[in-house]
Every structure is written in structure tokens, then in C-alpha cells.
Amino acid sequence: MSDTAVETPNVMVMNQLPSSEIVGESPLHHADLASAAATKNEGGVHLRENALQGFLTLRLNPENKDLLASANAVLGLELPTKPLSSVTEGATTARWMSPDEWLISVPGEAAFDLETAFQEKVDGHFSLVNSSGGVTTLVVSGEHVVEMLKKSVPYDFHISEFPAGKVVSTLFAKSSAVIRRLDEQAFELIIRRSFADYIWLWIQDASREYGLVIKND
Amino acid sequence: MLHIYCPHCCEYREEEEFHAKGQAHIVRPLDPDACTDQEWGEFMYFRKNPRGIHHELWVHAAGCRKFFNVTRNTQTYEIKEVYKVGEKPTIVAE
Ligand SMILES: [Zn+2]
Numbered sequence: 001m002s003d004t005a006v007e008t009p010n011v012m013v014m015n016q017l018p019s020s021e022i023v024g025e026s027p028l029h030h031a032d033l034a035s036a037a038a039t040k041n042e043g044g045v046h047l048r049e050n051a052l053q054g055f056l057t058l059r060l061n062p063e064n065k066d067l068l069a070s071a072n073a074v075l076g077l078e079l080p081t082k083p084l085s086s087v088t089e090g091a092t093t094a095r096w097m098s099p100d101e102w103l104i105s106v107p108g109e110a111a112f113d114l115e116t117a118f119q120e121k122v123d124g125h126f127s128l129v130n131s132s133g134g135v136t137t138l139v140v141s142g143e144h145v146v147e148m149l150k151k152s153v154p155y156d157f158h159i160s161e162f163p164a165g166k167v168v169s170t171l172f173a174k175s176s177a178v179i180r181r182l183d184e185q186a187f188e189l190i191i192r193r194s195f196a197d198y199i200w201l202w203i204q205d206a207s208r209e210y211g212l213v214i215k216n217d
Numbered sequence: 218m219l220h221i222y223c224p225h226c227c228e229y230r231e232e233e234e235f236h237a238k239g240q241a242h243i244v245r246p247l248d249p250d251a252c253t254d255q256e257w258g259e260f261m262y263f264r265k266n267p268r269g270i271h272h273e274l275w276v277h278a279a280g281c282r283k284f285f286n287v288t289r290n291t292q293t294y295e296i297k298e299v300y301k302v303g304e305k306p307t308i309v310a311e
Pocket of ligand 1: 226280
């Protein structure tokens with residue numbers, strides 16, 4: 001068949017969320033952070049799990065301006081092309097991961113809708129993968145959060161080197177983590193599902209001298 | 218510990234975030250079936266082991282996960298230059 005026409009790619013999109021009678025559980029479900037939150041309310045490091053967010057990994061060539069523009073239109077934001085930067089618009093955040101890759105977070109229920117809309121409306125050479133099940137998000141903050149992070153991450157946390165909005169994909173206690181500074185004393189850690197328990201134990205240990213407060217809101 | 222400049226992230230990062238991938242600029246034979254055993258063996262297994270300037274392939278494994286080239290002095294560990302895949306080194310051994 002030498003005369004094959006260019007076919008429209010047929011991408012299977014599956015809703016990863018089970019029906020509403022099945023309760024979603026984060027990889028830290030067993031840690032029962034809600035009970036831990038009730039026990040202590042003073043300390044230098046605060047931790048909150050932002051569980052069950054939706055994550056989409058987008059890859060496309062940003063040199064292709066038409067493709068970039070149609071992706072931006074569906075996402076409702078301008079994908080950041082400056083290395084290590086992020087853009088937030090409403091409940092959607094896009095993080096620069098590499099010159100042709102972004103990690104996009106949306107509220108958990110919105111991932112499937114966004115994925116479906118993207119596949120319908122964006123035409124061209126791209127890849128969009130729902131990776132929501134592979135990670136969880138921790139928000140760490142507090143007076144001593146930078147000290148706790150310095151023990152865990154080989155990166156310079158000085159505000160001049162790591163300002164709010166910057167995204168650094170690096171290692172946290174030798175496990176991969178995408179770290180975004182939210183403000184001077186608050187950071188978002190996107191960590192692998194399979195390392196979530198290990199990192200939870202590590203943070204408890206690294207925060208012991210400052211006091212760890214679990215937030216649940 | 219090496220401090221390596223990633224040409225894609227455009228900043229220095231700790232060596233811990235990278236993996237070394239061996240000698241750079243190894244060209245796969247265009248027609249492997251036409252290779253002699255010696256040509257194929259040299260492509261597969263034979264590598265330089267210089268004392269001094271060496272061109273290496275590295276990957277920013279924990280960061281952007283892009284490959285790039287590093288020119289390094291194997292004796293002093295000094296990194297002379299970092300350049301993207303497809304680019305040519307400006308510093309070579311004389
Ligand atoms: Zn990099």
C-alpha cells in the first residue's frame with residue numbers, strides 16, 4: 001500500500017478516575033495525615049498533602065508557533081518557554097520541565113476533561129499523557145522549611161537563586177522531585193507515588209529538630 | 218563532586234543529578250549488515266581512554282533528562298566546555 005494517506009492519529013483517552021462510589025486514595029492514605037494534624041500545632045516545618053491532583057505531561061516542539069498557540073488556547077495559559085519557570089492561571093499550573101516538556105496540574109476531576117479537549121482541538125505532533133496516578137503533591141512551609149530542604153536536596157535554596165515561581169526538577173533524599181517555590185517560606189514538592197512513604201518518613205526525621213506540624217485543609 | 222552546567226536548564230547543578238554515558242560522538246554505522254566483524258566490534262566495544270581532554274556524553278537524569286556533551290580533562294577533572302548534541306566542541310586535544 002504505497003498510496004497510504006496521512007491518517008488522523010487516533011489516541012485512546014481513558015478516564016483514570018473510578019466511579020464515585022469508589023473513594024480515591026493518595027499514596028499517603030495509610031499515614032492518616034488527618035489524625036496527625038490534630039496532635040500538634042506548633043513547629044518550624046509545616047506539611048500538607050495536596051492529594052489527588054490531576055497531572056498531565058505535555059511534550060511538543062515550542063518552535064512550532066501554531067502548535068504552541070493552539071495548545072495555549074486549550075490550556076487557557078501561556079506555556080512557559082523560559083527554563084525552570086512556571087505559569088499559573090486559575091487552578092491550572094504549567095511547569096517547564098525541559099525545552100519541549102511541561103508538567104501541567106489541574107484539579108483531579110478536571111484532568112480527563114482537559115485531556116479530551118486537548119486531543120480534540122489540538123492538531124499536530126504532540127504527546128499528552130495523564131500521569132496523575134504516578135505522583136502526589138506535598139506543600140512544605142514554615143520558619144525552618146529551608147533548613148529542612150537543605151538537608152535533603154542538592155540545590156541552592158537562597159531566594160536570589162530560587163525565587164518564587166521557579167521550578168527545579170532535582171533529587172529529594174536521592175528520590176526524584178519537582179520542587180516549586182510558592183513564596184519565601186513555602187514550597188511544592190511533586191514526588192513519585194512509590195517514594196511517597198519514604199519521603200514522608202524522611203521529612204518527619206529531617207524536621208524533628210524544628211518540630212513538624214501536619215496541616216489538613 | 219563535579220559542578221556541571223546543563224545547557225538546557227541553563228544553570229549549574231550538582232553531579233548527583235547527572236549520569237555519565239561514556240564517550241561522545243560515536244557514530245552508528247549507516248549499514249550495519251555491511252560491516253565487517255572488526256568494524257562492528259569497534260563501534261560496539263572499543264572506546265578511547267585518554268589521559269587529558271576527553272569528549273563525553275552526559276544526561277541530566279534528575280533534571281530535564283536531556284543528553285549533552287562535556288569536554289573534560291580526565292587527569293584534573295576540569296570541565297573545559299559543555300555543548301549540545303549536534304554541536305562541535307571548540308576545545309580539542311592537540
Ligand atoms: Zn538540565
